Amino acid sequence: MRPIWHDEVSDRVKVIDQRKLPHHFETLELATVDDAIYAIKAMVVRGAPLIGATGAYAVFVALKNAGDAAAEDAFIRREAERIKAARPTAVNLAWAVDRSINRVTAQSDGSARIRAARDEAAEIAEEEVQNCQAIGRYGLALIEPIAGRKSGAPVNILTHCNAGSLACIAYGTATAPIYEAFKKGIDIHVWVDETRPLNQGARLTAWELGRQGVPHTVIVDNAGGHLMQHGLVDMVIVGTDRTTYTGDVANKIGTYLKALAAKDNDIPFYVALPSSTFDWTIQDGVADIPIETRDPDEVRYMPGFKGEPGYLLMPETSPAGNYAFDVTPARLVTGFITERGICKATEEDIRRLFPDR
Amino acid sequence: MRPIWHDEVSDRVKVIDQRKLPHHFETLELATVDDAIYAIKAMVVRGAPLIGATGAYAVFVALKNAGDAAAEDAFIRREAERIKAARPTAVNLAWAVDRSINRVTAQSDGSARIRAARDEAAEIAEEEVQNCQAIGRYGLALIEPIAGRKSGAPVNILTHCNAGSLACIAYGTATAPIYEAFKKGIDIHVWVDETRPLNQGARLTAWELGRQGVPHTVIVDNAGGHLMQHGLVDMVIVGTDRTTYTGDVANKIGTYLKALAAKDNDIPFYVALPSSTFDWTIQDGVADIPIETRDPDEVRYMPGFKGEPGYLLMPETSPAGNYAFDVTPARLVTGFITERGICKATEEDIRRLFPDR
Numbered sequence: 001m002r003p004i005w006h007d008e009v010s011d012r013v014k015v016i017d018q019r020k021l022p023h024h025f026e027t028l029e030l031a032t033v034d035d036a037i038y039a040i041k042a043m044v045v046r047g048a049p050l051i052g053a054t055g056a057y058a059v060f061v062a063l064k065n066a067g068d069a070a071a072e073d074a075f076i077r078r079e080a081e082r083i084k085a086a087r088p089t090a091v092n093l094a095w096a097v098d099r100s101i102n103r104v105t106a107q108s109d110g111s112a113r114i115r116a117a118r119d120e121a122a123e124i125a126e127e128e129v130q131n132c133q134a135i136g137r138y139g140l141a142l143i144e145p146i147a148g149r150k151s152g153a154p155v156n157i158l159t160h161c162n163a164g165s166l167a168c169i170a171y172g173t174a175t176a177p178i179y180e181a182f183k184k185g186i187d188i189h190v191w192v193d194e195t196r197p198l199n200q201g202a203r204l205t206a207w208e209l210g211r212q213g214v215p216h217t218v219i220v221d222n223a224g225g226h227l228m229q230h231g232l233v234d235m236v237i238v239g240t241d242r243t244t245y246t247g248d249v250a251n252k253i254g255t256y257l258k259a260l261a262a263k264d265n266d267i268p269f270y271v272a273l274p275s276s277t278f279d280w281t282i283q284d285g286v287a288d289i290p291i292e293t294r295d296p297d298e299v300r301y302m303p304g305f306k307g308e309p310g311y312l313l314m315p316e317t318s319p320a321g322n323y324a325f326d327v328t329p330a331r332l333v334t335g336f337i338t339e340r341g342i343c344k345a346t347e348e349d350i351r352r353l354f355p356d357r
Numbered sequence: 358m359r360p361i362w363h364d365e366v367s368d369r370v371k372v373i374d375q376r377k378l379p380h381h382f383e384t385l386e387l388a389t390v391d392d393a394i395y396a397i398k399a400m401v402v403r404g405a406p407l408i409g410a411t412g413a414y415a416v417f418v419a420l421k422n423a424g425d426a427a428a429e430d431a432f433i434r435r436e437a438e439r440i441k442a443a444r445p446t447a448v449n450l451a452w453a454v455d456r457s458i459n460r461v462t463a464q465s466d467g468s469a470r471i472r473a474a475r476d477e478a479a480e481i482a483e484e485e486v487q488n489c490q491a492i493g494r495y496g497l498a499l500i501e502p503i504a505g506r507k508s509g510a511p512v513n514i515l516t517h518c519n520a521g522s523l524a525c526i527a528y529g530t531a532t533a534p535i536y537e538a539f540k541k542g543i544d545i546h547v548w549v550d551e552t553r554p555l556n557q558g559a560r561l562t563a564w565e566l567g568r569q570g571v572p573h574t575v576i577v578d579n580a581g582g583h584l585m586q587h588g589l590v591d592m593v594i595v596g597t598d599r600t601t602y603t604g605d606v607a608n609k610i611g612t613y614l615k616a617l618a619a620k621d622n623d624i625p626f627y628v629a630l631p632s633s634t635f636d637w638t639i640q641d642g643v644a645d646i647p648i649e650t651r652d653p654d655e656v657r658y659m660p661g662f663k664g665e666p667g668y669l670l671m672p673e674t675s676p677a678g679n680y681a682f683d684v685t686p687a688r689l690v691t692g693f694i695t696e697r698g699i700c701k702a703t704e705e706d707i708r709r710l711f712p713d714r
Contacts, residue, residue, distance in 0.1 A: 218670075218676070229683070320574060
């Protein structure tokens with residue numbers, strides 16, 4: 001099951017409500033553009049490739065609901081801007097929406113445009129699945145020699161947030177090499193950062209890994225440095241929401257701290273990403289990648305469950321800050337695992353893999 | 358009000374139940390040694406200086422309840438070992454218990470021993486208060502020049518966990534310089550790491566700062582690196598549970614990650630501690646300071662409130678790890694703020710301040 005899909009019978013777009021996992025499995029229909037924007041903003045769907053696919057499906061939903069306006073370029077472009085503004089950090093959103101709009105506006109007829117948008121969204125989703133499969137194969141080649149050196153002892157991989165199938169349609173980016181290694185019978189164990197404030201690691205990555213039977217242990221975000229100091233981490237693999245062509249990596253807040261600890265302990269730190277997550281326009285990631293700040297209540301409260309109110313973690317009067325991402329400078333990144341292979345976190349090596357961008 | 362006190366009228370030892378803050382203010386009586394051991398283990402009381410004082414008061418409680426056994430050295434030493442084993446990382450516990458036992462066993466009469474234990478515990482608590490006051494004065498001298506350079510803009514100090522009055526009888530170690538600066542009218546703002554898994558920052562530091570009117574913002578533990586990259590942190594001050602004579606600093610899990618980020622961004626990283634927290638026997642902190650592992654359910658669940666059950670953060674079947682501390686190597690520490698002044702994190706400079714140890 002994928003986190004987003006188009007139901008052929010009903011002609012409707014549906015998503016897994018990722019806010020409810022792991023305790024409840026619920027799906028939602030994206031009946032309107034506003035539904036899709038809400039789903040992206042509220043993190044019903046999240047993860048850069050999935051946000052991109054959702055953006056593309058939102059264009060389809062917009063056209064499907066538009067009636068005669070589907071033929072009007074001004075309408076389409078206005079809707080596209082609204083969709084692209086839903087969240088600022090993941091570059092895949094703008095990339096996918098622009099890709100859809102380019103294809104749609106090449107048609108003039110309204111119903112041809114609707115079909116074009118539907119097909120483009122499906123193709124984007126399918127491409128991301130294939131990207132993840134390729135990332136898995138290339139990443140496996142990094143894990144195998146570690147497994148060889150450890151001669152039977154488990155390979156310990158640390159990951160932050162969720163760059164799994166829930167984030168990426170299938171397989172995941174950071175998790176694809178893990179699943180490949182697991183399938184090959186490599187003894188693997190994953191340290192899952194819980195990833196405050198929204199606990200994507202504890203809720204989503206642990207759920208995915210558990211369903212696949214991959215051994216894992218959830219830790220607080222504070223613990224990774226200690227584990228690395230004590231030889232308990234062989235490799236770090238994370239995803240990214242936007243990576244500059246110079247190799248700076250925006251990813252879920254806290255990634256930078258893990259990259260520093262990996263560097264300090266000579267542990268390889270890899271970022272797995274499809275080419276749709278590269279930003280070919282930004283040179284300095286720390287200075288120029290827009291970092292979303294979200295509702296402080298996400299930090300202040302743990303969500304309730306079974307209808308209970310949330311648990312307030314701090315005094316009623318204490319303010320909270322909620323920066324959603326940080327940027328790991330290229331100097332801390334060992335390499336990128338992409339659908340075209342592995343490269344170093346330098347402009348030269350990125351362009352070697354992607355001369356066409 | 359202090360987090361531990363001896364009630365003269367009832368001759369009983371009482372503590373604030375820090376597990377319940379900030380939403381409920383409750384006190385507990387330590388009527389037996391087992392009560393005291395439970396209070397330390399379950400973190401009813403926590404923080405290195407307070408754990409030390411609680412250990413000393415536990416010796417008093419042991420003797421008070423002992424009847425004729427109070428005169429027996431074997432009994433006293435057995436109880437002392439039980440108390441010292443309650444938690445492994447904070448060196449203050451063994452330090453305070455040993456100090457009490459030395460004084461107690463210099464007496465032979467049972468009731469003289471009880472009085473000696475009570476007086477020693479009170480003196481230890483009082484000394485820690487004075488230590489904190491001195492730390493506050495020395496630390497202020499570090500904040501004043503930053504305030505001068507910022508000419509009116511707030512001085513942003515980041516702290517991790519709670520090294521405040523709740524941890525240290527009064528004033529706190531890491532918070533004492535902050536309170537001193539605030540009293541002097543320096544515009545100060547504190548970034549409070551929530552400090553998973555037990556949220557001592559969000560629950561306790563935010564509560565303390567709020568009561569004193571000190572401006573502060575609670576952040577997730579993941580956020581500090583991003584803030585430092587963007588010039589939003591002027592200085593880090595943390596406490597410690599055990600610091601080697603060579604300058605390696607054991608403190609609440611996650612401290613090491615913040616120290617790495619401070620180093621990477623040229624931000625001063627200070628550790629505030631009374632001399633009771635130095636360990637004069639361990640040379641290599643990363644290798645040899647015992648790091649407590651605690652119940653994984655502390656990671657798996659957020660505590661409930663108002664009688665509600667706790668909130669399970671991850672799938673029922675996912676295991677969790679719970680390392681309570683990490684060690685920050687001396688090379689990442691700008692300096693120590695002690696009751697005798699400020700020194701660098703080197704054996705030479707530590708011994709300059711403490712030639713008598």
